[in-house]
Amino acid sequence: MLRRLLTLLTLTCLFTSIQVSAAPILILGDSLSASYGIDEDKGWVNLLSAKLPEHEIINGSVSGETTAGGLRRLPALLESGKPKLVLIELGGNDGLRGFTPQQLKENLTKIIMLSKETHAHVLLSEVMVPPNYGPRYARMFADVYNQLAEEHEITLMPFFMKDIAIYPELMQRDGIHPNAQAQEQIAEFVQPWVTKSFQ
Template identity: 65%
Template sequence: MAQFVAMLLILVSSSLLAAPILILGDSLSAAYGIPENEGWVNLLRQKLPQHTLINGSVSGETSAGALRRLPALLDSAAPELVFIELGGNDGLRGFPTQQLERNLTQIIKLSQERGALILLSEIMIPPNYGSRYAKQFTQVYQDIAKKQQVTLVPFFMQDIVTNADLMQNDSIHPNAKAQPQIASFIQPWLLGEL
């Protein structure tokens, strides 16, 4: 009996240690253009062995695409925390900001219904899309965070995108050298929620 109790305690403690975190993003989180093991999500896996990081990010993903994939991801991952990094591709395609707000709000609500905590990453688009649209786009994230009462994480690319040494040749995606900086930026936000 004592051996059974000891095994049960080990199982319970290991399940508590492996708090699943779902990263739901696009190419900025999917290690686009670099080896996957060098991406910031994998670097965080190494820094946070007590957590299980599931990378549900897909290059080119829109908020609508992620919303369609979300139920299956929630079923398989059962995350305690969902880090949402979406919207860049919506903005680059000029999608209406109301559509982005609807999709992100639905992603948050579905995740919360499964008991997950939420971190919403702010996303910014290049100013060449027009200052009015860029401002409306950024405002979406502030409005959602306020309405849904979730934590808004500042855009992790803000200091990287201005440094050519940290960017790929397309001037959109961070290179391998930028990944440790992104991981270090995001780590305290994840730990602060759990």
Template identity: 70%
Template sequence: MLLLLTCWVMPLRADTILILGDSLSASYGMNEDIGWVNLLRAKMPEHKIINAAVSGETSAGGLRRLPALLDSDKPQLVFVELGANDGLRGFPIEQLKNNLTKIITLAKESGARVLLSEVMVPPNYGPRYAKAFNQVFQTLAKEQNVPLVPFFMTDIAPHPELMQADGLHPNEAAQEQISDFMLPWLTPSSAKGSAVPATGSH
């Protein structure tokens, strides 16, 4: 699947990175120490990475929590990984788009840069809903001029050995792969900043 082509130049340092996500980033079903966000901390010691992901979180929940997080943590970069629970509960597409739009706007107004994660729902929700759901993220990336990070579960979900028994969450064996996938999106490579990787095919 061809993913949205996006290019973004980051500064040399993003001292504080806020992960605003759900169970996929919250180490669901395992110790937080072995989750992909904590593994990134060891790979990015010059950065402060705040994991504000909460299992079961929806876009509405993330929106409610964001103002306090921006005020207390003052991140330079916000990675938004939300929407899966909206999709699993069959929430209206427009509601998801509105919530994510407000999240991106709030983060930008605080002075933070934003990375938006693509999110997909299982095909059993029907091709019409799945297509409309997936399109939200590509549309938002264009409208808000923010980079769209390919969904990190795309290369993990097809492999049972990397998934928990529920078939929805990555297991311990997948965490290193996710952290390696996310690292170049969050790490500048030169004193002048660098173009964040933004292409891919799966």
């Protein structure tokens, strides 16, 4: 009886391990996903990991990252992590540096295609630039994400900062990055989009 119980426990642990490693998720983002200005364990990616214990979440986010930087790092991340879902949250720093929407689209296109070549699902996060960049640039910038979602038949997740940036109490002093208080809200926002990506 004891031997049977031990065997059952071993198989359960093995099955659980297989389930966890069967669907790794790669978050390819910038400072908004890299816990800039707060403890990493309080960041939304870490909080999301706790909400989705059946998935291994790999945070490939780097503060200050552009789409070009993400593209350079992506092959190694795909090779090492072998993600089944790639959540792309990049473009904000491209906008801050005044890169053209065409450059943004070209880099994101390559990121999407590289991810798809590994048979990973792709979840693209919308990114918006501050209104002081002008309505024309902001519109062209936003259009890139809609075009990519349609052209590559991938899901476009609304920008998770849209309902946070309007509340000063949820932002750090720089007015750009969410504070620790906002992280749980972001994790709750992202979770259903990630879950749907596997359905």
